[in-house]
Amino acid sequence: MHLAAPHYKYTGYGYHTHMNVSSKPERTRLSAEDWELAALHLIAEQGVGALAVEALARQLGVTKGSFYWHFRTREALLNAALERWEQYGEREIISQIEQIADPRKRLPELFRRVAHELQPHRVYASLLKALDHPQVVPVMARVSQRRMEFLTTAYREAGLPPPQALNRARLTYAAYVGFLQLNFTLGLPRINHEEFDAYVEHMISTLIPA
Amino acid sequence: MHLAAPHYKYTGYGYHTHMNVSSKPERTRLSAEDWELAALHLIAEQGVGALAVEALARQLGVTKGSFYWHFRTREALLNAALERWEQYGEREIISQIEQIADPRKRLPELFRRVAHELQPHRVYASLLKALDHPQVVPVMARVSQRRMEFLTTAYREAGLPPPQALNRARLTYAAYVGFLQLNFTLGLPRINHEEFDAYVEHMISTLIPA
DNA sequence: GGCAAACCATACGGAAGAGTATGGATGGCG
DNA sequence: CGCCATCCATACTCTTCCGTATGGTTTGCC
Secondary structure (H helix, E strand, O other): OOOOOOOOOOOOOOOOOOOOOOOOOOOOOOOHHHHHHHHHHHHHHHOHHHOOHHHHHHHHOOOHHHHHHHOOOHHHHHHHHHHHHHHOOOHHHHHHHHOOOOHHHHHHHHHHHHHOOOHHHHHHHHHHOOOOOOOHHHHHHHHHHHHHHHHHHHHHHOOOOHHHHHHHHHHHHHHHHHHHHHHHOOOOOOOOHHHHHHHHHHHHHHHOOO | OOOOOOOOOOOOOOOOOOOOOOOOOOOOOOOHHHHHHHHHHHHHHHOHHHOOHHHHHHHHOOOHHHHHHHOOOHHHHHHHHHHHHHHOOOHHHHHHHHOOOOHHHHHHHHHHHHHOOOHHHHHHHHHHOOOOOOOHHHHHHHHHHHHHHHHHHHHHHOOOOHHHHHHHHHHHHHHHHHHHHHHHOOOOOOOOHHHHHHHHHHHHHHHOOO
């Protein structure tokens, strides 16, 4: 009889000291948060379809008995993990960019920063492939919508008239999403580092108004 | 004992007269081709994950017994369907575009044509979400690679120097892929017709050199 | 130190779906 | 007409994975 709704602490996005994936000497007891983080980790690497409770339990060194104490169902875990991801997704980057004084320097800087941290994009890429699961659609819709709006105002502030700014934001964000898919999901001729930097600069020069 | 490797006819991509999904008065006997086409149809609408043999059989008005006569396994069906799709995918469009005399008019025309036939893109979009299945990766890699090369030469012929042409092709194709995902997979604020046309023109003016 | 509450293991039940075995129906063709 | 190849139905088995039931163990705390 476990109707317990455990304490959601939301201490951010990252790993605890006592949790390490795929090695089991550390046998501290687990919290709901641990399961959510492990779930996100698994989603990033193998996709939403691979999110099975018994597999996760094995990976954490426990059994299903533990899981069903913390969560009512598998869907509950997915929802909790998605909610956590949505909360602590782009917080920092957006606020960092907004602190840049010159509006015309914001977009290039955004492009370069986003380009150089690949890890946070893995979850987003996995979630893109899971758009048939009804639970992820609203989350992705909200996140994508917020980012699009951020891009749109950035383009306006960079000098584009409103209607063009919206379309340019659409184009930019589509290019971002497509790049994710084509590269570390599909593995097209593995672009290397210098080449990638050149690509980013090409993007900047063709998408951002001088 | 059915080791039979049935006759692959490859008569193109489209529906037979005697096959209609989701109504069953027509009870002709089925061929391997029928199963492949039905599979592609199902993939386009519900994704690769929904490709179950019993479900397909129900939809075709037969039972599994039929299926396992034509195919050795479920994977065999997927491979056959993918192969068919790869063969009869972009044949026409590419050849049509190549017949346009002025190289500078090819890209705008390509953009506009691709934009106005949504149906063929549904399979591609579904396959993008199935990039965790190892069977679809090589197919998508080949198809995407071919299209990218086509775009690259088109940009060169339109006047871009080679390195820029490659990056512009990358950008363009990423924008295409991302648009698919963001729109009829995720349902972002459902862009309407005039607005969509305006978006396409915006793409043309920012991505294609004057 | 002992007692709740929190946490976990073990052993089930049940649904879904892949694949197999086998016999029946159907159609061309000699 | 009758036979053989083709096509399909029925009735299984096996596996995987979700969820439940229940009892055991650990931990904070009085």
